[in-house]
Amino acid sequence: MNNEEKRGLRDLLGGPLPLEGDFRIPSGCAISGIVDRDCRLFNGDDIISSISVMRDRSNGLGGGFAAYGIYPQFARHYAFHLFFEDYAAKEDAERLLYHHFMVEEMDSIPIRKTPGVKDPPLIYRYFCLLPRGRLEEQNIAEEDYVAAVVLRINRDVQGAFVFSSGQNMGAFKGVGFPEDIGGFYRLEEYRGYLWTAHGRFPTNTPGWWGGAHPFTLLNWSVVHNGELSSYGANRNYVEEFGYNCSLQTDTEAATYLFDLLVRCHGLSLEAAAKVIAPPLWEHISQMPSEQQEAARALRIVYGRGLLNGPFSILLGGKEGLMAINDRIKLRPLVAAEKGSRVYVASELAAIKAVEPDVTRTWTPRGGEPLIIRVCSNKEVTT
């Protein structure tokens, strides 16, 4: 073993750095996504190959994946994935989980010790159902109930973090290069119809695995290459509705915004895209009058939901996948398709590494969403 591999004092004793969440880390990155419109399942090898091509876009300080369709035997259960700093945090979090849910099964998420993935926290998952009669008693919608528990644990339980909370989907993330994280979580053993991946290049050292992407809430997952100049306005806006931005990352605020617009306010993905990346006022005034009225109203009411600054975002959800750029396309995003599969990534090379023989490639324009609805709702909107 040479000196580079030996751990130093810093590794042993921990640096004096505060946890992410006490300060804000901007980051640049790599993103990739693969979705099968017919919901055919495939394992994590493809997405890992794809993201590993873009290694230079990350710096080894964050990587992660979201996978949909991976828990068919628990399709109705909310699969909670949690990080714990220590067993005391695990106890505190479990107390809340067991109080609010019927936990049908729990285990530590299977991992494989991987060089390059150092000092993982405790990682557990819980398959939860709502206790019978609980919703009527609380007079609350099911997803609001689940979201509230997630937000409460993340806000109130010191040293615990819920990093996934959807049905039949899961996020897998940590501090390390994404391909190493993929190996660490043994993603070749899972089969899903939609995979997204992210490699992070943060400008400071995060101490906490929670800060890696994707950020999730319920079935939403967001991987994000970019930085929100509008973060202060967006965060203030979503916090008015009860969301708590404990991690102080842009991606967290964006995820809550999508949950608010689509799940709570019932906007379509197309309308939500018009909120986060609206057409210019000049273009709105040239639209036919009914369309103009709607576009203007969206922009007037949801001004604080506009995401300003460069971004490429991949949003995973119940309907499928939405890929979208900021209005003046300051980050790359390229798409391709072959058969029932659609690929999106920061670079074409990341797509060609998995599927050299694509039938079509194209570059979505700034502000125009690419929406791929899966299974029952097959549609590619370009």
Added chain:
Amino acid sequence: MSLSYVLPEFIITRDNERCINCRVCQRQCSYGAQLWDDNKKKVYSDESKCVNCHRCVVFCPVNALSIQKNPSRLRENYNWTQEDVRNIHRQAETGGVLLSGMGSPRQLPVIWDKLLLNASQVTNPSIDPLREPMELDTYLGRKPVQVKLTSQGRLAEKLPPQLHLSIPIMFGAVSFGAVSLNVVKSLAMAAEKAGICCNTGEGGLHKELYPYGSSTIVQVASGRFGVDLDYLQAGAAIEIKIGQGAKPGIGGHLPGEKVNEEVARTRMIPLGTDALSPAPHHDIYSIEDLRQLIFALKEATDYQKPVSVKISAVHNAAAIASGIVRAGADIIAIDGFRGGTGAAPMRIRDNVGIPIELALAAVDRRLRQEGIRNQVSLVAAGSIRSSADVLKAVALGADAVYIVTAGLIALGCHLCGRCYTGRCSWGIATQDPQLVRRINPDIAVERLINLLRGWEHEMKEMLGGMGINAIESLRGNREMLRGIGLEKKELEVLDVKAAGE
């Protein structure tokens, strides 16, 4: 009459080598400080009349004049300043309330100057306003929590009435009476041309200004001057004036000297009488009374126009604002203690009210905490001196700002603060026909448009520098501000981090 103890505040220095006795200074001075000696055929000065308005200095063709503070200084006294002594002498001689014009000049912290803006680098590119679209469009009015669309993506429920501004700046309340008709006309014409709004203040709406109604906010103040149905329907929005930053707690004041026939007719008051607005509206003694008036105005105008409520920045501004939202207002205008005025008691102007920066931050935060921020638009005033102040106000939570002093300075005001005399040598705060002609509306409009254009370009540069291409993204975005030289508590109230954090 016994000898006055009050010394002249200023002295006039004339360079006799340069002076050509052209009498321009004598003709331009409206206060009688420059005089002509017909025997000696020379101009001479009476410094006791000088108010330091610089009209003669600017107009002298040979630059022979300069105005200085009277060098006669009392013995140094940190507690009893020269000004304190002077004011007591004046009150001993007259028994009157000390009047003042324009905003408070007191040496209290200017918080705008302790806030710094961000710029993006490396991780987030700045945006080039010369090559990329940069949007400053602003809509003021009540907004619903969500937008309801039909399955075809059409709007299912219309929005409440909105006021569109091309930039987040409006001309604030300044009355016909406090200033001349030429000035209010210039403000209205410039507002229309620039795609923004102006505000009638307490002066009512002169018949000549009705054509500009769609760019005018008509004010309903405690004196109800000029308020009738035509007036309400002429404006693009209606503003209930509860208070004014320069004089919280008391009403407007137009001295009788400035109430000529036109002013009297527009305000619907007798000629030559002091127009003293009551301190409160005598039908608004509680928040529920305010609600009643708001809805009376909405009923009278068929719910077609946003109703704004203007308050002074005082200690419990946040709680008051919250109440006003729930009373049904669509816009809340907050006027800070530095706000301008044509006439206000000096002690009230200089001692009552708080800075707009703190009030704005507190109100924005309180409304967000209560989950009602979207129900009103916030307009900040008192005093906005530059494009940087505008952006800082937006970052603290304002949807738009009002400017008046800056606009009057653009027209020639030199802040001598003697507006209440009606002798304004620049032709602004006067009704004297000889002086009123000194403002040519065509030139005045051009100067105002120039000011707005200059500020607009500066704002676009700064926004682009922050990596923002739509003003919505700066609204309430405290991340874009850092404080310097502020106390911990002030940073807390502003909800802004310290520079370096």
